[in-house]
Amino acid sequence: MSKQYETVIGLEVHVELATKTKIFCACTTQFGGAPNTHTCPVCTGMPGSLPVLNKKVVEYAMAVGLATNCEITRMNKFDRKNYFYPDNPQNYQISQLYLPICRNGHVDIETPAGTKAIGIHEIHMEEDAGKLIHDEWEDVSLVDYNRSGVPLIEIVSEPDMRSADEVIAYLEKLRLIIQYLGASDCKLQEGSMRADVNLSVREVGATEFGTRTEMKNLNSFKAIARAIEGERARQIELIEEGKQVIQETRRWDDNKEYSYAMRSKEDAQDYRYFPDPDLVPVMISQEWIDEIKAKQPELRSEKLVRYKEQYKIPDYDAQIITESKHMADIFEATCELGAAPKKVSNWLMVETMRLLKENEMEADDIKFSPKNLAALIKLTEDGTVNSSVAKEVFEKIFAEDIDPDKYVEEHGLKTVNDEGALRETIEKVIADNPQSVEDYRNGKEKAIGFLVGQTMKAMKGKANPGKVNQILKELL
Amino acid sequence: MIEMTAVQLGKQIGQKQISVAEAVEASFAQIERVEKDVNSFVTLDKEAALKSAAEVQKKIDAGELTGPLAGVPVAIKDNMCTEGMLTTCSSKILSNFHPTFSSEAVLNLQREGAVIIGKTNMDEFAMGSTTETSYYGPTKNPWNLNHVPGGSSGGSCSAVAAGEAFYALGSDTGGSIRQPSSFCGVVGIKPTYGTVSRYGLVAYGSSLDQIGPVAKDVTDCATILEAIASYDRKDSTSIKREDTNFTEALKADVKGMKIGIPRDYFGEGLDPQVKEAVLKAAQELKAQGAEVEEFDLSLVEYAIPAYYVIAAAEASSNLERFDGVKYGYRSQDYDGLHNMYKKTRSEGFGAEVKRRIMLGSFVLSSGYYDAYYLKALRVKALIKQAFDRAFEKYDVILGPAAPTTAPKLGESLADPIKMYLGDIYTIAVNLTGLPGISVPCGMDDKGLPIGVQLIGNRFEEKKIIQTAFTYEQTRTLLYSPLYKGIEKEAR
Amino acid sequence: MANIISDETMEYVGILAKLELTAKEQAQAKKDMESMLDYIDKLNELDTTGIEPMSHVFPVNNVFREDVVENEDEHDKIMKNAPAVKEGSFKVPRTVE
Numbered sequence A: 001m002s003k004q005y006e007t008v009i010g011l012e013v014h015v016e017l018a019t020k021t022k023i024f025c026a027c028t029t030q031f032g033g034a035p036n037t038h039t040c041p042v043c044t045g046m047p048g049s050l051p052v053l054n055k056k057v058v059e060y061a062m063a064v065g066l067a068t069n070c071e072i073t074r075m076n077k078f079d080r081k082n083y084f085y086p087d088n089p090q091n092y093q094i095s096q097l098y099l100p101i102c103r104n105g106h107v108d109i110e111t112p113a114g115t116k117a118i119g120i121h122e123i124h125m126e127e128d129a130g131k132l133i134h135d136e137w138e139d140v141s142l143v144d145y146n147r148s149g150v151p152l153i154e155i156v157s158e159p160d161m162r163s164a165d166e167v168i169a170y171l172e173k174l175r176l177i178i179q180y181l182g183a184s185d186c187k188l189q190e191g192s193m194r195a196d197v198n199l200s201v202r203e204v205g206a207t208e209f210g211t212r213t214e215m216k217n218l219n220s221f222k223a224i225a226r227a228i229e230g231e232r233a234r235q236i237e238l239i240e241e242g243k244q245v246i247q248e249t250r251r252w253d254d255n256k257e258y259s260y261a262m263r264s265k266e267d268a269q270d271y272r273y274f275p276d277p278d279l280v281p282v283m284i285s286q287e288w289i290d291e292i293k294a295k296q297p298e299l300r301s302e303k304l305v306r307y308k309e310q311y312k313i314p315d316y317d318a319q320i321i322t323e324s325k326h327m328a329d330i331f332e333a334t335c336e337l338g339a340a341p342k343k344v345s346n347w348l349m350v351e352t353m354r355l356l357k358e359n360e361m362e363a364d365d366i367k368f369s370p371k372n373l374a375a376l377i378k379l380t381e382d383g384t385v386n387s388s389v390a391k392e393v394f395e396k397i398f399a400e401d402i403d404p405d406k407y408v409e410e411h412g413l414k415t416v417n418d419e420g421a422l423r424e425t426i427e428k429v430i431a432d433n434p435q436s437v438e439d440y441r442n443g444k445e446k447a448i449g450f451l452v453g454q455t456m457k458a459m460k461g462k463a464n465p466g467k468v469n470q471i472l473k474e475l476l
Numbered sequence B: 001m002i003e004m005t006a007v008q009l010g011k012q013i014g015q016k017q018i019s020v021a022e023a024v025e026a027s028f029a030q031i032e033r034v035e036k037d038v039n040s041f042v043t044l045d046k047e048a049a050l051k052s053a054a055e056v057q058k059k060i061d062a063g064e065l066t067g068p069l070a071g072v073p074v075a076i077k078d079n080m081c082t083e084g085m086l087t088t089c090s091s092k093i094l095s096n097f098h099p100t101f102s103s104e105a106v107l108n109l110q111r112e113g114a115v116i117i118g119k120t121n122m123d124e125f126a127m128g129s130t131t132e133t134s135y136y137g138p139t140k141n142p143w144n145l146n147h148v149p150g151g152s153s154g155g156s157c158s159a160v161a162a163g164e165a166f167y168a169l170g171s172d173t174g175g176s177i178r179q180p181s182s183f184c185g186v187v188g189i190k191p192t193y194g195t196v197s198r199y200g201l202v203a204y205g206s207s208l209d210q211i212g213p214v215a216k217d218v219t220d221c222a223t224i225l226e227a228i229a230s231y232d233r234k235d236s237t238s239i240k241r242e243d244t245n246f247t248e249a250l251k252a253d254v255k256g257m258k259i260g261i262p263r264d265y266f267g268e269g270l271d272p273q274v275k276e277a278v279l280k281a282a283q284e285l286k287a288q289g290a291e292v293e294e295f296d297l298s299l300v301e302y303a304i305p306a307y308y309v310i311a312a313a314e315a316s317s318n319l320e321r322f323d324g325v326k327y328g329y330r331s332q333d334y335d336g337l338h339n340m341y342k343k344t345r346s347e348g349f350g351a352e353v354k355r356r357i358m359l360g361s362f363v364l365s366s367g368y369y370d371a372y373y374l375k376a377l378r379v380k381a382l383i384k385q386a387f388d389r390a391f392e393k394y395d396v397i398l399g400p401a402a403p404t405t406a407p408k409l410g411e412s413l414a415d416p417i418k419m420y421l422g423d424i425y426t427i428a429v430n431l432t433g434l435p436g437i438s439v440p441c442g443m444d445d446k447g448l449p450i451g452v453q454l455i456g457n458r459f460e461e462k463k464i465i466q467t468a469f470t471y472e473q474t475r476t477l478l479y480s481p482l483y484k485g486i487e488k489e490a491r
Numbered sequence C: 001m002a003n004i005i006s007d008e009t010m011e012y013v014g015i016l017a018k019l020e021l022t023a024k025e026q027a028q029a030k031k032d033m034e035s036m037l038d039y040i041d042k043l044n045e046l047d048t049t050g051i052e053p054m055s056h057v058f059p060v061n062n063v064f065r066e067d068v069v070e071n072e073d074e075h076d077k078i079m080k081n082a083p084a085v086k087e088g089s090f091k092v093p094r095t096v097e
């Protein structure tokens, strides 16, 4: 029997903060834009330029620290991390090494074995790098500094995770907390949340850690899971062959499902950190911490309780809706517009979830506006459209956020409420289907369903089935 | 005209006795006569200066510019960014760099109606004490062309001493204003750290760098400092000060002023002629009513090693941005990214800059950070304590600005330690962020100027200005031999 | 001389600092570095136990900027001094992946 191995995983999670401006200059953080149009002397490292700290960055970092049970460092400094690379205009990154803003926190995750606390070693503030695009025609790379200086927090966990499932649960938990705080939208695909995985293996029962590697370029939960499996296998194979695991940074290639060492002789990893003399210390008082605490928005656990009380929706509904801050926001805003909470919840849990799944989207990608959902609910409530038409209209709202009132009007989807016309049709259906009429009259209740169906068909779906039922019964 | 001080000229311009264009022409006439000998400038732009002179003249005529420096031509050290005007730091690596913005100090001067005539030569990236490490050749001392002007603001000081500019801006990281001012017989102030914005100053040692004035006399310096001092929200280390009306301190009165003379500044290595002249200045102040006393400052010999660790460490990081990617020189011949970095930087930087980058990278590298860098920061704290103790007793500390007068060209570069030792009296002031001024106090037997340095407690520029002004009243202004043949008009 | 710097150390520092010295420069730099370090070792004469390293000389803290966009598109200014440009970006030798 071969040896049993345990995987030991720690995460470094970079989260782009939702500030309007960069961490050290008044450039916009807006995504996109032509290359180097969201830049200034500071974020392109021009000689003579100097950084000035964005206060909001400190406040977001504190908020995340408080929500993850961290201690807040009272005296903060920024340090320079020196390394040459073209995405880094000064050839040093302003970060925090010696006095990071948050330390010694934890978040709880649910595992099959119960609740488990994942330790947070520290959270520090730093600046993001620019973007490198590899040119197709020439053997060159092109540098765009639009992202250079976008504020990041780096959340460094303790090596407390043992499986890909735990890693994903931890990331989901972090994402929810941060989204609820409004500190970031935490989108893995767009890079506003990025996880580097530190992984080592050791024999089950061993007390010492094995040599770890760091894996980068993981931009989906699936890639993270695959990378963990791949790296675990690679390290075990090395150990079994009697070889050494080398401590290094590796880049995960999700297509090839393999990681490659990134290190070369030209980048000795000696960052020569030292306090940045261009920035002054940040002193955080108890009053400031209290202020941030008081401003802390409602977290998910608090929302769950409130939804059940205020909106009287079942626990199951509340759980699903609050799994995404974005979905919860839509829920609340739609209710605010007068829609019945349970109706809103039904639309979100059934049709919305179905469409998300069909389109391989996440709840954060929902584009429709509460206004249009509320309007649709109103149309169903007052009987303007029936439920099958409503579903059809909702698909349009989901895809294009159309105005349901206009759409129903323009496409003639209104339920026909003209009793005269309806009676006329029903009388014709009765006349055309003597057998079913006979069956019904003989006590076969089900036969009426066929007659309702026939009427709806004749009305091209634009009738209120309840009304049809009522008139049918009356006439029979 | 060129013998006038900046304030004298400003007054004449304000009274329409002299036009701004005439002042610019006078500067350029002198430049034409002497620049080939002294090499004070990296860049001269007469056309731009005359254009700016016309604009300033209009504003003066319209009554929009009424300050004491309106219309007065100025020279700017070439490590301060000037929009559109070449800014090289006297380095090959920035030999083609045209900044897209101006440094805050320059903007402050321009708001007062200053007319920039050019950019002055300096030690490459301000790393040196002689202005010999410039890629554009050494600057010579206007008093004796075989000698250095000092450095690193050697071009600014020689331009003023040679009558090429009415005043200049310099920068002081370890004595780079005070020492060349002393060597060139002009007055220079290094203000309290945080008084003048560093925005737009190409950084050498960020925790030490300060911009300051270089001029013919104390009145000019106080006036210029008043103009360039400002709180700048673009510089996080800028300090909000209410007391920057420095010209208020231009009073000939030192009665009751307590002046301390550190014995440690008069020991081994000090040229006897410098010693004598500086002590004579102290006696003069005593005669004017100051209380003068000797004391032990202590730790003086530790300032240089602490300084070189800190300055080199910061410089090694500050100069990383010069890599051939965004601006400046890029090597013509390279193979791949990292080779481009190496080639660009090795070809673009001179020997002294490379020496300090290597030292700075080394003291910050893993395994040495604590032993060198943190040790230096601890020694800096001790030196600060020593000065704090001294200022509990004294208003002003008086000593030499440099241990010798200006050395001969080529004498200093061979032995870096010896060159660094020349900064022994100026460096502690940068480590501790204090203000200092250098004022001419005599000549040695070779006809080279000697300067006396006055050091104040933080934010107490006024005390050193007042002391320097009082002392200056007992003397006549010095004019270098390069003024010879110029008709004497003023004074 | 108390401090001996090996050629490997000089090479290592050269990699960190992105400087490539000629053999002659390297020998000179090594000598300079050794004598500088000997000189710097003078700091060890001072007992600094219990002294906090002083990175900032004045107690100025909490200098902040409000989170308001003030900068406009300055693309052309930013690229003005670039040694090599392509498609509005800084052009560099291909970075290794």
Ligand SMILES: [Mg+2]
Pocket: A095, A126, A154
């Ligand atoms: Mg980081």
Ligand SMILES: [Zn+2]
Pocket: A022, A025, A026, A027, A038, A039, A040, A041, A042, A043, A044, A149, C071
């Ligand atoms: Zn910017």
